[in-house]
Amino acid sequence: xxxxxxxxxxxxxxxxxxxxxxxxxxxxxxxxxxxxxxxxxxxxxxxxxxxxxxxxxxxxxxxxxxxxxxxxxxxxxxxxxxxxxxxxxxxxxxxxxxxxxxxxxxxxxx
Numbered sequence: 001x002x003x004x005x006x007x008x009x010x011x012x013x014x015x016x017x018x019x020x021x022x023x024x025x026x027x028x029x030x031x032x033x034x035x036x037x038x039x040x041x042x043x044x045x046x047x048x049x050x051x052x053x054x055x056x057x058x059x060x061x062x063x064x065x066x067x068x069x070x071x072x073x074x075x076x077x078x079x080x081x082x083x084x085x086x087x088x089x090x091x092x093x094x095x096x097x098x099x100x101x102x103x104x105x106x107x108x109x110x
Contacts, residue, residue, distance in 0.1 A: 005047045008057040010064045016057060018085040023054035023107055028071075028078040030062045035094040036077045042097045043079070046104065053108060081107055 005027065008016045017024055027043050029036035040058075047056035061068040061076055071080060071087065079100065081089040091103060 005043055005056040005058050008059050010066050013059075013064075013067055017082055020055065020082075021084055023104075024082045025054065025056050025104070026080045026082065027056070027058045028061050028068060028073050028076050028080065029058055030060060030076055032062075033076050039077045039079070039094040042100065045097065046100060049101075050104060050108075054104070083107065083110075 006016070008026065017026060025043070025046075027036075027039070029040070043056060043058070050056075059067055061073055071078075075092045077092075077094060079091045079095075080087060081103070089103065089107060091100070
């Protein structure tokens with residue numbers, strides 16, 4: 001599994017997220033969103049720390065409004081967690097790295 005965060009779009013949503021096995025985190029963001037820019041480096045760091053254990057994706061809500069609407073994204077950044085294609089959890093807002101690590105560790109151990 002490659003390190004890093006992969007950009008996902010509406011056209012690849014089903015194949016990359018819904019039809020994938022294991023734990024996935026999707027960062028719902030937009031270019032104009034200051035908190036999104038704050039959390040982005042943290043997501044990159046986590047993608048390297050958890051390489052091989054889970055996948056990380058970014059979805060631009062302005063460019064893919066259908067997916068944002070499907071999951072009722074009301075605030076960004078929203079970090080949504082999927083396991084075997086099913087939404088299992090979400091965190092809204094820019095949160096500290098340790099809080100994300102705690103969430104990821106708990107989801108990986110389920």
